[in-house]
Amino acid sequence: MKILIAEDEPSLRENLQLMLELEGYAVQLANDGQEAFAQALREPPDLVLTDVMMPVLDGYGLIRLLRADPSTARIPIIVLTARAEQHDAEMGLSLGADAHLVKPYRRAELLKAVQAQLGPPAG
Amino acid sequence: MNHGSHDVRHAHGVERDLDLHLQLAELRRQHQALQLQHEALRASHQAQQLSTEEWLHQRTRELEAEAVEQKKAETLQRVFYRIAERAAAGLSFYDFLQTGHRLLGELLYARNCYICLYNAEKQTLNFPYYVDERDGDTMQTDDVPLRRGLTEFVLRTERPQLIDARRFLRLQAQGDVTEATGDLSFTTWLGVPIQMRGAVAGALVIQSYEGGVHYTESDADVLAFVANHFSSAIERYQAIDALHKSEQRYRTVIENAGVGVVVVQNERMVFGNPKLASIVGHPLEYLLSRPFDATLHPDDAPAMVERHQRRLRGQPVEPQFSFRVITQHGEVRWLDLSAVKIEWGQADATLLFVVDASARVQAEQAQRTTLQKQVELNDTKTRFIAMTSHEFRTPLAIIHGSVELLRHYEDRLPIDKKRQSWQKIEEAVDRMTRMLENVQEIGHAEAGPLECRPSVVDLHVFCSVLLDELHSLMGAACTRVAWSVDLPPAGRTYWLDEVLLRKIIGNLLSNAVKYSPDGGDLVFSVHEAGDQLVITVADQGIGIPEQDQASLFKSFYRASNVGPIVGTGLGLSIVQGAVACHRGRITLASAVGRGSRFVVTLPLSASPPADRVFETAA
Numbered sequence: 001m002k003i004l005i006a007e008d009e010p011s012l013r014e015n016l017q018l019m020l021e022l023e024g025y026a027v028q029l030a031n032d033g034q035e036a037f038a039q040a041l042r043e044p045p046d047l048v049l050t051d052v053m054m055p056v057l058d059g060y061g062l063i064r065l066l067r068a069d070p071s072t073a074r075i076p077i078i079v080l081t082a083r084a085e086q087h088d089a090e091m092g093l094s095l096g097a098d099a100h101l102v103k104p105y106r107r108a109e110l111l112k113a114v115q116a117q118l119g120p121p122a123g
Numbered sequence: 124m125n126h127g128s129h130d131v132r133h134a135h136g137v138e139r140d141l142d143l144h145l146q147l148a149e150l151r152r153q154h155q156a157l158q159l160q161h162e163a164l165r166a167s168h169q170a171q172q173l174s175t176e177e178w179l180h181q182r183t184r185e186l187e188a189e190a191v192e193q194k195k196a197e198t199l200q201r202v203f204y205r206i207a208e209r210a211a212a213g214l215s216f217y218d219f220l221q222t223g224h225r226l227l228g229e230l231l232y233a234r235n236c237y238i239c240l241y242n243a244e245k246q247t248l249n250f251p252y253y254v255d256e257r258d259g260d261t262m263q264t265d266d267v268p269l270r271r272g273l274t275e276f277v278l279r280t281e282r283p284q285l286i287d288a289r290r291f292l293r294l295q296a297q298g299d300v301t302e303a304t305g306d307l308s309f310t311t312w313l314g315v316p317i318q319m320r321g322a323v324a325g326a327l328v329i330q331s332y333e334g335g336v337h338y339t340e341s342d343a344d345v346l347a348f349v350a351n352h353f354s355s356a357i358e359r360y361q362a363i364d365a366l367h368k369s370e371q372r373y374r375t376v377i378e379n380a381g382v383g384v385v386v387v388q389n390e391r392m393v394f395g396n397p398k399l400a401s402i403v404g405h406p407l408e409y410l411l412s413r414p415f416d417a418t419l420h421p422d423d424a425p426a427m428v429e430r431h432q433r434r435l436r437g438q439p440v441e442p443q444f445s446f447r448v449i450t451q452h453g454e455v456r457w458l459d460l461s462a463v464k465i466e467w468g469q470a471d472a473t474l475l476f477v478v479d480a481s482a483r484v485q486a487e488q489a490q491r492t493t494l495q496k497q498v499e500l501n502d503t504k505t506r507f508i509a510m511t512s513h514e515f516r517t518p519l520a521i522i523h524g525s526v527e528l529l530r531h532y533e534d535r536l537p538i539d540k541k542r543q544s545w546q547k548i549e550e551a552v553d554r555m556t557r558m559l560e561n562v563q564e565i566g567h568a569e570a571g572p573l574e575c576r577p578s579v580v581d582l583h584v585f586c587s588v589l590l591d592e593l594h595s596l597m598g599a600a601c602t603r604v605a606w607s608v609d610l611p612p613a614g615r616t617y618w619l620d621e622v623l624l625r626k627i628i629g630n631l632l633s634n635a636v637k638y639s640p641d642g643g644d645l646v647f648s649v650h651e652a653g654d655q656l657v658i659t660v661a662d663q664g665i666g667i668p669e670q671d672q673a674s675l676f677k678s679f680y681r682a683s684n685v686g687p688i689v690g691t692g693l694g695l696s697i698v699q700g701a702v703a704c705h706r707g708r709i710t711l712a713s714a715v716g717r718g719s720r721f722v723v724t725l726p727l728s729a730s731p732p733a734d735r736v737f738e739t740a741a
Binding site for chain 2: 008009011012014015016018019022032053054055056082102103104105106107
């Protein structure tokens with residue numbers, strides 16, 4: 001089970017990676033939406049975790065691109081945003097994201113959301 | 124002696140005597156007849172002489188009467204002519220009536236005379252002229268209610284009325300006149316109606332008291348003639364009066380109007396009311412002597428002139444608009460104007476109504492400013508919320524995530540990862556602390572104005588210390604850029620506020636470093652230019668999108684391209700506050716991807732001249 005993380009904040013990215021790897025998932029990293037999309041095309045993941053505010057291409061842009069391309073259209077997406085407002089959540093979901101978490105989120109919440117999409121990690 | 128012979132001759136003589144006697148008688152008879160004839164002749168002559176005298180006398184009387192009539196007619200003519208002439212002389216109504224009275228006196232005994240005019244609308248009488256030896260002018264009054272008096276009798280009967288004491292008694296007895304006023308001991312009272320437009324509109328009355336004359340029917344005729352001549356003049360006076368009153372009404376309205384009223388013709392004001400002068404703030408004479416656009420605000424004048432010309436050409440023009448004038452004292456005032464095209468002196472003109480709109484405009488501006496402030500405050504609040512939710516949530520998420528890693532995976536985490544997590548927590552806490560300090564600072568700045576407390580500053584030393592602090596605070600980031608620092612020589616001192624300078628230079632430099640993630644040149648120069656200090660900070664970083672530049676100095680505002688670069692959106696807001704407090708200016712030139720250049724100019728003249736620049740011997 002491979003998870004692609006799109007997050008521009010290095011500390012958050014590292015924490016996520018560490019935790020998910022410790023939970024038994026394989027993790028790919030991207031600094032922004034564009035990098036993430038390129039990786040997803042090259043090596044489609046089983047799940048995408050994406051931040052919203054990122055340089056070059058933001059989370060919404062990434063969702064649009066993923067949903068528009070047949071090879072990535074069905075990959076589940078979880079939006080992780082520092083923006084707590086209602087319309088931010090609705091925006092991601094309306095674009096085709098599957099779940100939405102507001103930073104700072106609890107580890108349990110995240111794992112539950114990930115498992116909801118992927119099932120428990122193999123092994 | 125013939126006696127002797129008498130006998131002889133007696134016979135003869137007797138016969139002769141008889142003859143003589145007869146002859147004598149005959150002669151006597153003839154004489155008597157002649158005498159009678161003479162008498163008759165004389166009588167007839169006398170009679171004849173008598174009738175001639177009488178004829179002559181009568182003829183003379185007739186001729187005399189004719190002459191009087193002639194003279195009277197001439198006098199009448201003259202009087203009527205002069206009444207007409209006086210009526211046209213522009214006298215006041217009273218003066219005209221007085222002159223008329225005097226002229227009437229040339230025709231008739233008219234020591235006592237009055238004129239009554241009937242107001243049909245109000246059912247009252249006006250006595251515009253009343254001269255009386257007994258009553259004086261006490262009866263000269265207006266709005267007298269109708270009653271059964273002598274004057275009303277004339278008005279009612281519509282005929283001349285000649286009334287002496289006996290007739291007066293009869294009229295009273297008949298109930299025709301029961302409410303006569305004034306001195307009623309007249310010898311004769313003569314009143315004639317004054318006709319106007321085919322109806323009785325008043326009466327002309329003369330009266331005589333004891334010692335005066337008895338008026339006659341022929342006096343009534345004369346008075347009626349005079350009344351007839353008066354009426355047309357009175358009519359004219361009434362028309363003029365009505366016109367005058369109407370004009371006066373309009374004038375009163377215009378003069379006291381709360382709006383300025385102007386007539387503009389041939390690019391000039393040809394009429395203006397007093398209010399206009401107070402609204403425009405110039406004397407009326409000045410306004411009337413200048414082209415109409417003389418007092419307009421230069422920014423509004425062209426549009427006003429153009430509108431004016433369009434209106435005169437009959438083209439559509441908005442009927443109401445606002446514009447500015449400059450008063451005599453240089454005050455700019457907003458006026459609201461509405462205009463219509465009119466005819467003035469048989470030529471095209473514009474009638475303008477002008478209202479001082481300064482209060483309205485000020486109120487609107489105040490409202491706008493309040494609204495603007497409200498909007499800005501709301502914006503600031505929104506930006507603050509956005510900033511805190513993003514900028515504070517991120518370090519919180521880092522702390523939270525690190526704590527959870529440490530707790531849940533303690534046994535499985537390699538030692539270096541553990542150490543990293545602790546470090547991340549520390550960094551995030553520092554980051555949040557710094558942001559909170561900035562927020563506090565802006566809170567301070569917005570709660571009350573910053574203070575400018577200049578002191579002697581050696582800019583070379585000051586800036587060098589600041590750069591050292593920056594390097595230790597920002598670490599590696601500072602070495603990404605290629606520094607180019609140009610400072611005043613050491614020892615040269617200035618009269619500046621160090622606290623403000625620190626805010627200005629510190630924030631600009633840390634921004635320049637922060638927003639140059641890929642390095643590039645960083646120019647930091649401080650130099651004098653005349654009586655100004657010019658501080659330049661220029662980088663080759665990410666730049667600032669044009670649409671963000673205007674809002675860049677607002678609290679919590681961050682450019683749209685900052686990406687992951689941490690910030691509160693407070694730095695430049697603090698810089699601007701400090702620059703303003705130092706009475707300086709800040710300008711920005713920037714292009715996305717090419718970098719930003721901030722130039723701050725601070726006046727050096729703000730300090731006492733003697734203390735302005737301290738040159739110490741190097």
